[in-house]
Amino acid sequence: MGSTKHDGDVIILTGASSGIGEVTAWELAKRGYRLVLAARRADDLGQLAGAITQRGGLALPVPTDICVEAQLERLVQMTLDHFGRIDVLINNAGVAKAQDAATPTNPHIDMILGTNLIAPMRLTRAVLSHMIPRRSGHIVNVGSVASYISAPGQAVYNASKHGMRAWNDTLRREMKPLGIKVSLVSPGFIRTPMTETVRGMPMVGPETVARIIAKVITHPQREVITPMAYKFLIALTTAFPGPSDAVMSAWRVWKW
Template identity: 40%
Template sequence: MFNQKVAWITGASSGIGEALAVALARQGARLVLSARREDELQRVALATGLPAEAVLVLPLDVTDADDLAEKVQTVLARFGRIDYVFQNAGITQRSLVQNTDPSVYQRLMAVNFFGPVALTQAILPHMLAQKSGHFVVTSSVAGKIGVKQRSGYCASKHALHGFFDALRAEVANSGLRVTMVCPGYIRTPISSSALSASGEVYGKSDKAQEQGMPADECARRILKAVASGREEVYIGGVETWGIYLKRFFPAVLSRMLRNRAVEQ
């Protein structure tokens, strides 16, 4: 399925992105690894075990839209095509609405929504020309429900669903696919790097995150969903049940969320 395919992974320096890089390498993919920290990308490149010619370390800030067209051309010059784009770059928050500085919401939307949109628009003409391609977008269970202290994060992930559901409909007859991935609690550093109400780093790891699904198991399930052509997949533990409660028993979920304790 992925052998000799070119897979571009954003947020590849840690967490789910890093796990995807290792999993895809085992299946023979050629990789483009992007994130802001080049030293961490180099570490991940070594961890994949791929020969140098099969992996491109491409530092990238998804909020720098002016730089994306040049980055796409760099990938095409190296590999000649882009088959998969795994969009994992993202940040979260830990703050109440009443306390949150507007700049925090702007940052969350810039990284989690406008960044993936801009990269998609930069890559889309190439995929349409080659009449194939697959966007795999990491949303969240929070992209389906609203949770205390994550208002901006939830908003940015909800927005992803609207955009990529629309894109899926537009390119359905062009050979392109879109898969939305909604992880629950996965063992990654996302909570410790969350934004506080003032925009500073939260610096704490959530207990639920620490006890969550290992990132490599999450990556395995993502690739299984992509290989089977799934449009949307929910990955995690009992927290994913919240999506079904929202659909079939919304009042029950609302009561549960209201009674949820505020994190200190």
């Protein structure tokens, strides 16, 4: 596999066993990073790490349920035990499930907010305790254009991504004086298992997001929205809120 001037940097990547996470793992491995891959599906995770290793990369699989704080602490400790440091954390793991704003069940709220918002906060807190003394490191959060355009039927998911963006912005401002970089990558609809039932929406593949994540690590940015067409949609929604409400109320984007 290839290498860059960042060859050897250690990256924790959550949600690594499928979708954007799996493709990102391959993209980063090609660039010479040392990877710690976290996800719940141990078999898929092990196969991915093994395949990367066979191709000359270096990947440590750590099966992790990010909603369990003790497992997050174990993930950080295993990374330090194996590699001695953490240079980048990519909070990529996420879940989505349709439910209306007026009727979310408690398990639904706990699952979506726990995975998409609370777990990244907790894992970042654990990682920063090792980055801040070195005054070096990078947190990359994978958000969503749902933090700008809130489609009906995904209320809790949308809330989790709005929260992610607000938390990311605050974190970035707090960490800047401490030498820690913070970036947000906000994809729109991406062709992954999470969107396999969505109809009528053009989608790019996960490799688009993977390349952006890799680029953000070497060339830090505050936020990258992808694909670029979503910037236009966000601008329209902001400029014309009334018509946007009418259109979105009449059209449920997600089909589950």
